[in-house]
Every structure is written in C-alpha cells, then in structure tokens.
Amino acid sequence: MNKYRVLTTDNEWLYINLSIYRDHPIVPLTNKEGQLIVNSSLELREETLSLFTTFQDKNRQGIYIGDILKKEVWDIALGKPRTLIFVVGFKKGSMVGWNKATGNREICAIVRKTTRTELPIIIGNQWQNPELLEGK
Numbered sequence: 001m002n003k004y005r006v007l008t009t010d011n012e013w014l015y016i017n018l019s020i021y022r023d024h025p026i027v028p029l030t031n032k033e034g035q036l037i038v039n040s041s042l043e044l045r046e047e048t049l050s051l052f053t054t055f056q057d058k059n060r061q062g063i064y065i066g067d068i069l070k071k072e073v074w075d076i077a078l079g080k081p082r083t084l085i086f087v088v089g090f091k092k093g094s095m096v097g098w099n100k101a102t103g104n105r106e107i108c109a110i111v112r113k114t115t116r117t118e119l120p121i122i123i124g125n126q127w128q129n130p131e132l133l134e135g136k
Helices: none
Strands: 002-008 013-021 024-026 044-056 062-064 067-075 080-091 094-099 104-107 121-125
Touching: 002 062, 062 067
Parallel strands: none
Antiparallel strands: 002 013, 002 044, 013 024, 044 062, 067 080, 067 121, 080 094, 094 104
16 A cells, blocks of 8 residues: 545645555545545645655654655764755655755665654645745
8 A cells, every 4th residue: 555645725635545456546535634535626736746655753743755854963074963954755766855955865864763863853845835945
C-alpha cells in the first residue's frame, strides 16, 4: 500500500491509501481524522500530491515529500551548532532534503538518528508555507 496526501482548493489535506485488490486500484480519500470522504465535488490541487516517506519527525508526525523540515546539526567547520531548513524530495530514487539557501542536498541523513531527539521537525510544507524557504 502506498500512502499519499493532496491539498484541496479549500487548503485542506486529504489522504490517500492506494491499494490493489484483484488487479483494480482502490483509492479511498480520508481527512486527517481518518474519516472517509465521499464528496465528489472536491477540487484537488494536483501539484500538491505527495508521497509518504515512511519516516517520522521528532514529534512522530509522518514526513511527506514537500514537507519543510528543521534540524539542528553540529557544524564541524564552525565548531558550533547550526540550523538546517530544507524541503523533502526525491532524486534518482533516494529521499533527499534540499537546502534552499545553498541549493545543496543532504541525502537521507536528514532523518537518520540514534535518538528521537536528533530527528528533524516538520515546520510546514512548500505549498502552504513557501515563505519558510525564503532567505534562509
């Protein structure tokens, strides 16, 4: 089963748990509370369709492609901690975090951890909070 989310034109997240039954796709839409959505008049913002990465942030929230994460890291060159803000994406089949300030990517290490306190936190997403990526 693949899990996705998509924004409606009313700026509400809907969730999709795509599965296959007897060679037919089953695509139920649910809201954040898990209630089934049967409203056929919903307008979806197709560009916001985003895949669940299977990772969670420090607060146990699921991380999706397009989420903006914040993580404190130790900068060896500076000899002090610094804050990274980046958007989650995929490149060549690997999950990456794009640091919009530098254009650099940090491969999957963005969510690797030894303790939960070392995980990043979700601070927004690129569609609803693009200002979080400006001037960082």
